[in-house]
Amino acid sequence: MKKGYIVLMIALTFFCFSLETHADPKDETQQTIVQLQDRLSQLNDDISTSVVQQEEQEQQIKTLDQEIIEQEKKVADMTGKLTQLEQEIQERVKAIQLTDANQKAAFFKVDGWSKMLSSIKGIEKVQKADADRAKEYTELVEAITKQQKALEKKKQEYQAAQDLLKTTIEKQTASKVELEKELAENQELLVLIQEEERQQELALKAQQEVVLQRVVSGQNFTTDFATDEEVSQKAQEIILSAKQYLGVPYVWGGTTPAGFDCSGLMQWVFAQNGIGIPRVSQAQQASVKEIPISEVQPGDLVFWGRPAHHVALYIGDGYFIQAPQPGDVVKITHNSWYPFESAGRVLVNE
Template identity: 70%
Template sequence: MKKFCIAVLLLGLGSLLGSQSVYADPKEDTQASIDQLQERLHQLNDEISVTVVQQEEQEQAIQDLNQSMTTQEQKVADMTEKLAQLEKEIQARVRAIQLKDADQKASLFQLDGWSKTLSALKGVESVRKTDDARAKEYTELVEKITKQQKLLEKKQQDYQAAQQLLQATIEKQTNSKEQLEQELKDNEELLAQIQEEERQQELALKAEQEVLWQQVILGQSLSTNEEVGDKAQAIILSAKQYIGVPYVWGGTSPNGFDCSGLMQWVFAQNGVSLPRVSQAQQAAVKEIPISEVQPGDLVFWGRPAHHVALYIGDGYFIQAPQPGDVVKITHSSYYPFESAGRVLY
């Protein structure tokens, strides 16, 4: 990542030293440190955003599993109650049959021995002869309860696994936040330098950005006069509405966006569906050479991607950068993207 003002300083210093330079340039070391820091910060922010999204999905899955378990428990309870009623009816029927059988009067069924009686061949045959439908219903109901009970046990296991996965996700998110806080604490001076460089570049390029917007509205790219497609133009102008919206980990609405949440939102506003996170967005689009990038394409950092933005023409892109910042326009001379992908054909 080559910052504009740093590049100028390096150029000036290089011309003074000429070809005789032997030692590493301190400015180059500083720039390398800035690049590495920015990379780590974006990776950590992406990890946090991804785990926030995962946490939301897992919490919803747990809620759905809980509801499903409640439904399943009620189903088992209803079937068990129906079975109990059927057992009473069968028991009464068996006793009635026995009372009619003079040879069996001495062995009347005990009230608490109905299950053993039903398992005896003579008793079952008697029930089937007198009420085959009821006996069949009893057998099928027992099988259904057994099946439903196993289903309930599986749901309970899934619920426990989902709870464990959620806990692991929260722990990962906590660790990433702690690492991020430590990086910020350890690199206060570099961060201040990055912020100042970015502020200076934004001021220097502000007038050019205004011209760029006018060209986009006219459907043209600033430097090439190449036409900007209607869909790309609509998406870019949609994204422009959210400049100034704060960065929020896992954010997917105008209340706050993360990088991929912003992309998903503005494309969805124009009838184009994108996956939720930057890695999935990178995998979903058609990769193109950076030299062929056009307004409306997505640009990425990392493979798999840990950051994504919307290319709007002439080296500019709209991004949701990081916590403490807002949706903004940035030039690739300040933060060069590493790959690009086409969504619109």
């Protein structure tokens, strides 16, 4: 019985191996295409994210630079004031020394002694003024020391920001090199992808228009990738806003109609409708309410990767609007061509 079981297991193993080695070439090609799309999307997201970080870091450096200039001016002004006060104190010391000498000389003169006693209030005022100068001097020295420490801290922050910017640019350059390598090594497959995508766009163009018309009218969706609920008014407005930017070129780090990256498009479209969402895809994914893919509906965000390296706006019937990659434009794509992996709801209260 045991021998028969072993024979059966070997036969099943051989059968499974045979199935794997004789897989459908079309399925293998599609799988390879999806894997390549995923790698390219990841690299483009790395570059876009680093562009966003670079802009933020450059702005931080610019701000720190201005703060350092202002801090240096503050220290210089206070140091100048301290120098002036030192001169005043030195002159006062000299004056006191001369007065003391005169008072000693006049001590033996009755009229001089008499005048000195009669001006006692004047002497008290002089002493008070000297005490005020001494106090001001001490406080000024302490203030300058404090401001110099603050200046040194700003300079350290500035250097750290410069180092971080250098690292970001190096990472961005490495991602671009890797992207160019992927593109160079997959030329034939990329041509195939572009042609298949073009054919799909032509075949589904009419259906895309039907989907958009449903959005405009708020009609129901009854497919595998949408609920039976009506499209909310807010979702319609957001989708119609996104539709305006079809054809806008993809730009790394792009956040305006002059050019968008994937998350920049989402942030812009939602902002146009009074809704703020984070800047990059990873943060957008973390900020929304995650929902099962089976419950995705128009107006939701759909994501690739965890943390996300790509994001798009779901519009119904398996379609989404996305900013794909450099050399491409904002377009409508079907889930069957590039399946999204998760979904999130921004319009939770709709």
